[in-house]
Amino acid sequence: xxxxxxxxxxxxxxxxxxxxxxxxxxxxxxxxxxxxxxxxxxxxxxxxxxxxxxxxxxxxxxxxxxxxxxxxxxxxxxxxxxxxxxxxxxxxxxxxxxxxxxxxxxxxxxxxxxx
Amino acid sequence: xxxxxxxxxxxxxxxxxxxxxxxxxxxxxxxxxxxxxxxxxxxxxxxxxxxxxxxxxxxxxxxxxxxxxxxxxxxxxxxxxxxxxxxxxxxxxxxxxxxxxxxxxxxxxxxxxx
Numbered sequence: 001x002x003x004x005x006x007x008x009x010x011x012x013x014x015x016x017x018x019x020x021x022x023x024x025x026x027x028x029x030x031x032x033x034x035x036x037x038x039x040x041x042x043x044x045x046x047x048x049x050x051x052x053x054x055x056x057x058x059x060x061x062x063x064x065x066x067x068x069x070x071x072x073x074x075x076x077x078x079x080x081x082x083x084x085x086x087x088x089x090x091x092x093x094x095x096x097x098x099x100x101x102x103x104x105x106x107x108x109x110x111x112x113x114x115x
Numbered sequence: 116x117x118x119x120x121x122x123x124x125x126x127x128x129x130x131x132x133x134x135x136x137x138x139x140x141x142x143x144x145x146x147x148x149x150x151x152x153x154x155x156x157x158x159x160x161x162x163x164x165x166x167x168x169x170x171x172x173x174x175x176x177x178x179x180x181x182x183x184x185x186x187x188x189x190x191x192x193x194x195x196x197x198x199x200x201x202x203x204x205x206x207x208x209x210x211x212x213x214x215x216x217x218x219x220x221x222x223x224x225x226x227x228x229x
Contacts, residue, residue, distance in 0.1 A: 101147035106158030
C-alpha cells in the first residue's frame, strides 16, 4: 500500500506570497490532518478534514486554510506568508481520525522556507 | 485540556545501552497512547501503541506500558543501536474525553554512539 504522499518536498517563498501544499492519503483513509513542526514549538495541530468537511481546527490565524476533495486528497493554503511560517508541514492520514483513536500515518512533509 | 510531557533531550547513549524515555500525560477521558519516531528528513512513524490501562505496546525491541495509576507511558529498549538515533514523540488520542485532536509531546532526541 502506498504511503502518505506530500508535494512538494521543499518550497522557498517570499514574505507576502501565498503557498499551496498537497497531501495524498493512504488509500481508504478518510481523515487527513495537518501539523506544523518547528524547533521552538514542536508539533502543532492545524486542522483535520474528514469526508471533505473540516472537523477540527487548531489555534492558527485565518491565513491558514485547507480543503479536502472527494478522493480524500487534501490541500493546505497559507496566504500572506510571514517569516514565522517557515516550518516543516506534515500531513497525516487515518481511517477515521481521532474519533476512534486510530494511529496516524504521516507523510515526509513539505519544508517551507519564507525569506 | 489534554497534555503530554516528555523528558528533555538529547539523550546520548552508547550502543547496547539501556534506554528509557519518560512520558507522562493528563487527559479527561480514557486515552489511547502512542509512541512515534521521526528519522532525519522524514515524517513521523508509529512505533507502538496501547489502548487501555496495563496494555503493553511493543515493536522492534521497544516497549511501553500504559500505567493509569501514574499516568505514564515510558518508552524502553534493552539494547539500543546506532540506527535507533531519531526523535521520539509520545502522544495521546482521547476521543472519549471529547477532544478529537491528538496531543503530542515536544519530542526527545536520541543519539546513539558506536
